[in-house]
Amino acid sequence: MSLRALVLVAMAVVVAVPAGAASAEPSASELTTKINRSSAELEKVVEAYNKLNEETKATKAEAGKVQGRLAPLQQQLDAAQAEVGDIAVAAYQTGRLGTAGALLGDSSGLLDRMSALDALARERQTQIDAFQATREQLTADQQRLATARAQQDAQAKELQARKKKIQADLDKLYDLRKQAYGSSTSSGSAYSGKIPSVSGKAGVAVRYAYNAIGTPYVWAAEGPNGYDCSGLTLAAWRAAGKSLPHNAAMQWDQVAHISRSELAPGDLVFYSGLGHVALYVGGGQVIHAPTFGESVKLASVTMMTPYGYGRVR
Structure with missing residues (x-):
């Protein structure tokens, strides 16, 4: 093949392959x-x-x-x-x-x-x-x-x-x-609805969790200006006079294990192989500190497949 023919083939390849194809940006869903x-x-x-x-x-x-x-x-x-x-x-x-x-x-x-x-x-x-x-x-x-x-x-x-x-x-x-x-964190807003009336110490923990909604996720924090998942459940029950360790798996070891049918406001719901924990507030909902860049929020108890349920003793 002549030199001219080789050059034409090379140019054709360059035209056929877009300049940015090899380093295409990931899509929003991929990110x-x-x-x-x-x-x-x-x-x-x-x-x-x-x-x-x-x-x-x-x-x-x-x-x-x-x-x-x-x-x-x-x-x-x-x-x-x-x-x-x-x-x-x-x-x-x-x-x-x-x-x-x-x-x-x-x-x-x-x-x-x-x-x-x-x-x-x-x-x-x-x-x-x-x-x-x-x-x-x-x-x-x-x-x-x-x-x-x-x-x-x-x-x-x-x-x-x-x-x-x-x-x-x-x-x-x-x-x-x-x-x-477009931003490393998403802003959260405080809860403005009616907080369910729950009696006893569980009620204190539930009210605390509702009042924490909108507070940013801060790793290894237990409030009041930020929480991670086990830090939030710790703080909610600390307000009710109960002591929990700052670790989801250690909290699981300390609570009484219950079934889904026994679940009541104030109980803890564990997820991700004891890597995450939330506070059940009734009506099929939990309050939890979700993850980095987000804020404490209200979510469905089935937001993830629950690992198990526990009652603070």
Whole structure:
């Protein structure tokens, strides 16, 4: 083939393939699918972060308890050690007196004196045993405290590393949202309708959730200016005087499991393999903190396939 023919073929190929075909922009639906998938994956990472944060709190609390026991134990140890010192002196003196009495006294009182010495020896041994037990307890608590503090330091480093990773992934997600919707976040508005009347503590939790509608999703937050999913259910029930951990799976472990037919306002509904949680408010609806870039909203209980249902005890 001549050079001229080759050039004509190449030009034909260029004309046949549009310039931007190889790098075509994804459609709005493709972007939405990608955003939803990325959001679901990132929410699992956030819930794992929340779980580690709860474990860190527990470690700190345990370290605090151990630290609180150390000073009294040290005082007991010092007192017991002083008693052991007194026992050593008394044992030496009593031993000498007892031997002299046994040698110089009359034979009729010998058994009584030996019995008294034996009772004294048993009492001293009890005090020495208590001293040993206190010392062992103090040593064990000191070791537990050292272990807890080492674990605490490791957890703090891991939390910081996860936080950086979440923020980096979140920046990418917000870029996708801006590309698809023109804005990285969607504004929400407060609920203006009538809040259902529910009695008791469940009613307090339900009212709290309704009043949180429109508040932005903020990962690892538990209000009042932002929430993630487990942070919202935690805050709603905290207002009602009940304590829940800041993690959906840990909340599932704490609540009483119920059936769909038993579902009542204030109960929790779990989704996504315990990766998401919402508060049931009656009428087949839940209130939840959906995902990044969105706000707390009212939704159908079947917005996703429920994993299970729980009642706060």
